[in-house]
Every structure is written in C-alpha cells, then in structure tokens.
Amino acid sequence: MATDSSSSPPSSPKVKKEKSSKKRKTDLTEIEVDINLPEPPSKKAKRLLKKGKALPAKPKSDDEGDSDSDGEAKPKKEKKERSPYGIWIGNLRFTVTKQELKQWFVDNSGGAITLDDITRVHLPTAKPTSAPGAGGPKKPTENRGFAYVDFATFEANVAAIALSETEWYRRKVLIKDAKSFDGRPEKKEEPAPVDLTGNAKTASAATAAPASTSTKIFVGNLSFQVTEDDLREHFHKCGPIRWVKVATFEDTGKCKGYGWVNFENADAAQWAVKGFVKVRETIDRVEDFMDVDEKEQEQEQEEKTGEDGEKKEGEDEDEEEKKKPKEQPNEEPRVKTRKWWVNQLLGRTLKIELAEDDQTRYQKRFRGKGGAQRREQNGGAGAGDGVTEVKEKKEWKPREERKKEPKFHQDINVARLTGAAVAPTGKKTTFE
Template identity: 45%
Template sequence: MSKAADMDPQEEVVSVSKKERREKKEKKDKKRLKTQPESEEVDTTAGDEPAETPGKKRKREALPDEIEIDVGLPEPASKKAARKAKKAKLNPTPTADKDGATTDGKTDAEVKGDKEQGGKRSEYGVWIGNLPWSATKDTLRDFLVENAEMKNEQITRVHLPPPTKPVNPNWSTKPLNKGFAYVDFSTELAMYSAIALTETKMDGRALLIKNAKSFEGRPDKPKTEQEQDTGRGAKGAVKGAHPPNKRVFVGNLSFDVTKEDLEAHYAQCGSVEHIHMATFEDSGKCKGYAWVTFGDVDAATSAVKGFVYKDESEFKSKKKDKVDSDEEEDTKKSGKKRKWLLNKLFGRELRCEFAEDSTTRYNKRYGKDKPAEPVDGVNPDRWKNFGNSGEDRGEKRSGRKKVDPRTIKSGAAHSSAPRASQAIVESQGKKTTFD
C-alpha cells in the first residue's frame, strides 16, 4: 500500500492547513513588496536568504566599525567655556570687526585707552553721596558737564557701585545704584568745580560732594584706654573692661606654672604684693589663671600692655672679657630704651586684663551692691525692700530686720499675742462721779 493510503485522514487535514497558511503568507509578502517604493526595495540578490521587511526587524542595525571625523571642524567647547559664553550673552561686550573697529564705533586702541583711564584712580577725585536711585553713569556725567565748567573728556572715571541687596517687593522703582559714587578728574580745577556743586539737586535730591581723600566730619571710632595705651587693634580687648587698678587677671597659663614663676616674670613691671593662683585640690597644679596684685597702678598697666621699656645695656650679653672701649659705649648708650615683651610665659600667650578692685568685689558680694534675693509676687525693682537685703536707718538703729507682713501665716499674730487676765480688776482708789 502507498503512503497516502497509509496516512490517517486527520494528519492529511493538518498538512493541508499548513500548506494553505504558507500560501497566504507568501501572497501577503508579495503585496507588501509591491506597495513599497522603489528606493525602499530590499535587495534580495545579495544573499540566498530573503531580506526582512522593516516591520519584521527586531534588532537595531549595528553601527559601522569606523567613524568618519572631519578634522577641519572646530573643537567642541568645554563645560567651562560654555558657562563663560552663557555669561557673555547675559553681559554683552562690544565685539571687534575685521577692520579693528568695535560694534559701538570705537577702535581697539580707543577701547584699550578707555579701560586704562577707567581702571586707574586719579589724584583728583570726589565722593558723591545722596544720589537718586535712578542715576546712572551717563546721567551723572551729563549732570556734571551741564552744571559745572568742565568737559566730558576731563572726567576720567565714574565708579557707581550697583546694589547688592535684594529689592523690597513693595517698592515701585528698582534702584540702579547704592546711593553714592566716586568720580575722578584729569585736573584739579575740574575737581573743585565739581565740589562746588554740593547741595545741588539731582532728580529732587540734594547731592553731597566731597573730596575723595578728605575724611573731615567723619566721627572717630571710640577707643578704649587699653587700645590707646597699647596702640594696637582691639584683638585682645574685652567688652566691659574694668578701670585700671593694682589687681590684674592673668589667663591662659600653663598647668606647670608656679607662683614663683609668675612673680619672677612680672617683677620686671614693678613690685608684686600678692599672687592668688587657682589650683587643683588633688595635684595642687595651676588651673590656668591667677590674680596678681602690684604695688602701684603703673606696674599693673605695664603688665596689661604686655611690654616694658629697658635700657639697651640690659639686652647685651655679659661676657667675661670685655674691652674698656665697649664698656664706655655701653655707658653712653645706656640712656636709650627698647621695648621688652612680657606677653608670653613658657611659650603660651598670656591674656591679661584689669580685674575688679578688692573693695568693689566685696561690695558686690556682701555690701550695698549685693543683688537682692527674689520675692514671690513682688516686682523685681522692689526686691531690695524685702528680706535680708534691705534695711532702712530705723532698722539699723534698733537692730531689727524688716518683715514682710505677707510672709506671716494666718493666725500667727493671735497665737503669739500676750493674753489679758480674766480676773477682777483691783480698785486704784479713784472715784468717778457724773453730774
């Protein structure tokens, strides 16, 4: 029997259906190829395998191994250069043409000359204050040229600082300057003609024009006595410093410092009467601060300043063999004095300042200046009138302390009051009659 006779009818139906599907697919592919334009037709002659249609592609086409680069093209800008270019767009500057002229009509030489003139300050300059916020460099130039006897070329520099603080949103106008400007001139006559315009109004505001190098009328900064004596900045100055007295506080001491070291160090200022050093209870070493009491105020002032003046002969090393001529020179130069620093001890910079006088300190702790103790329900201004802190003249004489009646418990007065006798009162031998 043949194979067709041996095939099951069901298998025959399956093979027929597969054949029909294949034919339908081929018809669809032919129609799709016909509808495509000639430029998009797939070249099937290159290989035996049929080319895939664009709709059937599942993978991206691989990039070619070699990339063509045109060396003649300009190099791409870096991130830093791109940022600079962006800033240049926001603040445009005049660009130069091929002929050397800038876009605003000036040549490179003129622009360079303007920069040199505008960058350097002149000897003849003025400070202009109370400017209106609408003022600009051009309007300020025009104002000076119109009102003073000068030309525009005599104004070499106009420095008008722009505002840096954020503008108040409630303001209707935006300020274009900080309210002041510096203007330099080429001649002294132009400078004085500008100063003569002071109190002249510009947009309704009277200008204040002064010499840029003159500081007359400016209030001086207050200086403490310590700054005036030392002649240096207030780096080590302390707010609320005490008045000069014999007692000095010394801080930033090393833990290994002893009283003898302090006495030998400050003996160069003058006589030292007493040294009170704060020490640890267990080891007895210095806690880092002490109080030194000198014999006079001048010695204490020298310690606070941190230097004393000595003769030059004390600075020179004492050699065993000295020539007579050297000794004579020393005696001649003994009148000159040099500064000897005392602001360091064992390599540590000391912190010296005037301490409270012993009398002032005692009054603050135990005397009249002692702060009053707080009393519940009483105004702090009246605390001194209650308790142990306040005593009037009558109390001092009698020795009794003033008692606040509000502090007495209820019923305490009746319990401590003397009770009257309930017995019959004896006759005193007096007789009262009524008419």
Template identity: 40%
Template sequence: MAKDKKDEKPDKEGVKVQKQLSSSEEDDSVERAEVKKEKKEKKEKKRSRESKELEELEINLDDAAPLSKKQKRMAKKEKSLEGKPKKESDKPASKSVNGVWIGNLTFDTTRDELRSFLIANTEHLDMKITPENITRINLPKKGPKIRGFAYVDFDKPELVPVCISLSEQSLNGRNLLIKDANSFEGRPEKSKQQQTGGDSGKNKNPPSRILFVGNLSFDTTKEDLEEHFQHCGNIVKIRMATFEDSGKCKGFAFIDFLDVEGATNALNDKLCKRMVGRPLRMEYGEDRSKRSPAFRKPVEEGEIDDSGNVIGSAIEKPKKKTFSDFDDPEEQNHQRSAPQKSFASKPRYNTNEPQGRVKSSVVLANAPRQSAAIVPSQGKKVKFD
C-alpha cells in the first residue's frame, strides 16, 4: 500500500505540468489573435484614408507647376541672403565711362593701397581725387592673387587725365602704367583672319577647303561627322584616322569641302564647336592639291632676271687648248706624249665596295692580329770591357 501511494504522487505532479503548458499555449494563441486583429484594423484605416484622399483630391490646371528640389534650395538661399548686408565685392561691377586702366601692379596689391595712392599723389594738384570721387575699383583675380592690373572709375570725366598724369610713379616698388580704359591706342590691329575666321588666330595654315577636326571621341563615325557638318557646305570626302585592330576613330579627322566657304562656315558656327559633349579643336588643313611640282624653268638666251643680269647669253666659254693650238713643235710633242685624263670613263666610286658605314663586327674580324708565339730577338748584344 505504501508503494501505491508513492506512485500516485508523481502522477499528480505530471497532471499539474500538463495543465500549466496548456494554459500557456492558450495565452499565446489569444495574443496572436489580438495582434492579427490590430494589423487588420490598421490596414482598413489606411485604405479608408487613401480612398477619402482620392475622392477629395482636386487638380487646378491654372496653377503653376510645383518647384523642384533644386529650385526650393535656391529659393531658401535667396531668402537667407536678403537679410544680409551686401559686401563691396558683391556689388554689381558696372563699367563706367570715366575710368582708367592701371597696370604693372604687384600681385598682392589691395583696393585700399590703390585708393590711398591716388588720393596722396593728387593732394598738391588743383584737381584733387577724394574717396567720394572713386566709384569703383576692380581688381581681376586669378586664384588667391590678382592678375597685375586694375580698373578704377570716377564720378567726373575731369579726373581721368589727372589720374593718367600719375603714370610711371612708384607703388610697392613698381612703376605703374595708367591709361584710359576706353582707349585702345597702341594695341596691335587684328588680322582679317582673326576678325572673320572665328578661330582667334590659332590657324597656322592659310584658309583652305580642308578642315581639321580634333578631340573626337573614339566612338565617332564618318556618318556622325557628316551629320554634324553637312549644313556648313557640300562635303566631298571625310578622312578619319582609325586604329588597325579595332577600326575605331583615333580622335581626329579631315573633312574635304567643295570650297573654302564650307570650312570657314564650320569654324564660325557655334553649333559645330561641340560634338557629343566634347569641345572640338578645328583649324584649316593643308590642301595638297594646290602644291606645284618643284622644277626649274627653262632659261632662254638673253633673258634678264630681277637684278638686271643677263641669263643664258650666247657668250662662248673658253675651250681647253689641244696640241694643234700650240705653234711650237716641242710643245705639240709634249702635249701628245702627256697622258690624257678621262674622268667620264672612271666611276665616282667603286661599285664593288659596299656603300655606307661598315659594321664594327666586320672590321674587328678582318683586323690583323699579333701572334702569341715567342719571337726570337733581332737585337745585337753589346758587351763592355
């Protein structure tokens, strides 16, 4: 009986564990069901909101298009800059009629130094320059330093000759050069090619019907070039340099137009200066068809050159004397016995010998070498008593 009671106790404990497991599983299932309900409710709410927005959405065609992100950023910057005071460098640099150009400046010259120079050097003159008279000082820069010159504008035209009179005076150890900003005297005149060619005088060759085009991409074809330049004139031929293995463009080509006007139109046209986002390098090419063969003009008798000398005159050249021209019989015999040299029969060089420089290996192989054997002495032995 005692054993039976002991066996009943573990059975009761197992039943308790099973009840706990079943209760925990039920709780989990209830929680899962609640989570699913919440998700469904959220989805239904979203759908209802979207449907309401679609129903209430109205589009006005008269309104302007909405701003892009970039435009919104620019608008924010403009609003932020509106409240800030503008600096002297931010003011619009409008060129005045009453201005001078000042050159030979040091690269570290400032506006204050220029202003004080103009004011200090005109104090002793009748027409003085005051800070109120200077309306603008422009110092063009290249990076952190200035480019060595400046533009100064005044409010009165009478101050321009006063400022020019200060030329050749020293500032920071350098003599300044001051000129009228609107006068271009002393500059070299532009050539006709620079005025009409549109290539800034970079063409080395004279105008011709052939156009050189450089800085092309490797994927360029002849059809692309013909499309790009066909509006300039009649194209006769396109010669494009290509690689032997791939057949792609090497980066340059020659376009043969029917006349010079076609190549000139291409140089002047702004649309032709770029192709597939690349700036093209264009210039006149050399027209080899206009080359003349190098030959000498036949000279006629009595022809006179530019210097006034007679060319090809019928003046007999002195002939060599023969033995019949000598009166003395001894001299005739001497001329007969003397060997006559005939230069026409002898060639100028030996045809059997190889032309050009002989290789060093051949010279060393044929060079005479000294014998390594013992050579008996050929000297005489002298004995002294």
C-alpha cells in the first residue's frame, strides 16, 4: 500500500542537528579596481539617460583646476596684490556709494588724485533689516559709515590724508593711514588661568603683573535668598577666598542685594570682574577606567607553558618576549582650558566691580580728606602709632546765650532765598 508523504514520520533530531551544524562559508576575494577606466554612472545619471535628458556638468574640484573643452587644464587666476598705500575714512553718510566716494576724492584733491590712482574701494555694508521675500518695498542697503581706499602712488595717499576733517554732507570725515594704529588702546594681558590639575609648573607659568592690586570685589544685584555660603561656592573657581560678607536686613536676616568677596590674590579679583575665569582641567581617558584582570594574565601564561612548567616546543624566548605586554611609561595627563562663567547667580546678572581695599577705606572713613595733612603735621605717624590728634576746644557758653546769638550769612542772595539773617555792615537805615 502506497504511503502518503504527508503521513511520513517527522525527521529525527539527529538530522536537524546535522543541518544546524553546517555553517555557511564565504570566500572573501580582493576586488581589483582599474583607476584608468571611466567612472560608472550614478543612479541619478541612469534615470536621466532613460528619460533622454542630458547629464549635468560635473563640479570640478580645486585640485583639478579649470580646463578647456579639449581637456587641457587652465592656470588658476592669481590674486592681484594690493597696493601698499591705503587709507581708512570714517564718519561717512550711510547712503554714500563707491562711485560718489571716488568722485569726492578727485574733486577735492585739487588734481592730485585721479580715478586711475584709486585701485580699490572697500565699503562694508550693513545687514538688511527685512528678510528677503517679505512684502513691501525693499530698503536700499546702507554702508557702515567707514571705508578702505587704496591708491597706486604715495603722493595720492598723502593727498587723501590731507583731506581729513573736511566737511562732506554736514559731516567732518576722519581719514587715517591704513597701517597706522596710533591712538589704539593697548591690550591688557590676562592673568594666568586657574590650575585645577595640581600641577605647580603650569600654575606659576605666564604670571603677569595684575592691572590692580585690589583683592576685594563688590557684588550687586543679588537675590534676597543668597547667603554667604552661596557666594563663596559661586566664586571659589576664581581663586582662594579670605572672607565673604553679605549685607542683610536686621529683622529678617535676608540679603539686601549686595555683598563683598575678598580674595587672597589680585588675579582672582581680576577674573571675577571679567565675569569668567579660564580653568585648566584634565581630560579623562578610557584607560583610566579600565581594570586589568589578573586571571586572564594567568591563563595566558599557562597556555604558553606546559603541564610540567616547561615551555612548549616551537616557541623561542625571543618570541615570548615580544608577546609580553610592554610597560607603558607614565604619560602626562592631557589638559584643556575652558571658561567658567561667574557673572550670573540664581538667574540674575551680577554687577561685579573692584572695591576699595581696607586701608583706603579706613583713611576715608576715619581720617577724611585732610588725613594726609594731619599725618604730615604729626611727623608721618599713622593711627596705630600711638599719636593722638588734639582738637581745638571751643569755649563753653550757657544754652541761653547760645540761643540769643543770631546766625548770620555773608552772601545776601543766599540769605534772601533761605531766610537767614545777613551779617551787619555797620550801616543803619531808618524809615520815617
């Protein structure tokens, strides 16, 4: 009797195991590419060719350069060298154009400057106020009020500088030599960045004299919830702090909105006034977080040696030394510099200024403006040198006599306005 294939017993698990044990083997062969062959068309090019359209021109790279129709490369256009004679002109009207500027030099130079002498005019323009495509008439682009003009000869450059302070459109233009930087303020050297890596060499390097020796700063626009601990935590990146003082209300104890921070170094106060401090930090590497497993090293050593502790055949000592991991020298940690901003606290922009040092504040408070003169009279002694200032004693008078004494004023006009008595002059006027 014929048996149906559907009623055949299921395949044994051995067959499945044999099938699953088979692995697909792929032979990786190297692909040879001929560089001289033309580049195959892309998918976009194939779609255009199917539709019967022409292929777009391939963009040329900068290395290949321009080429003719015959395929010959064209030489690159060399940039024209600028003339060494140039001027800067400022205080211009915002609607002045390049042609008007050229013509103004020709008309006012008395024939010393011609149009051929002007080789270049650079008139920077301002950004458009309205977005492109918006409705309404477009506003004409305006210049930024200054321009750079180059001349071919030195005589034309001198003639242009001589036109400085000449009035044009009710404005006196200012003309200077383009290479002259007289009057520009000198750039102040920044203090050395704060080193948080613990490296003493980098901390002491590039130390410059601070612009001010004051170590105390005034901090304003503080929130009412700010405490001294908050202020100390906020400015600790700038440098070591001596003390922090926050002005508080007597009844509630909350901050009045201002305070003071006294640093140990003047550089720290300079960084705080700038609103940021440059901090040096180490860059963490992956190797710093990796742990070496000792068991893996022991297994590798057991594989290299036999059961009796002898070396396996076919392995030389030189090969084993090569396989051993080389000890890497202690590499110096990589350091990066970034800005740490201190100009905001609890969402409020702080007002940070250099405050007067304790000595200057003491002189103003207890000595007054004449403190220096009194020190000279006392022989240059200070307040803590044991020298006491003797004030002139006024004669004591009873209260009744003091009330009777009128207060006179010397200026009659001030006396009329304030109602004070005028000092007598010895004349008496009587009216009948």
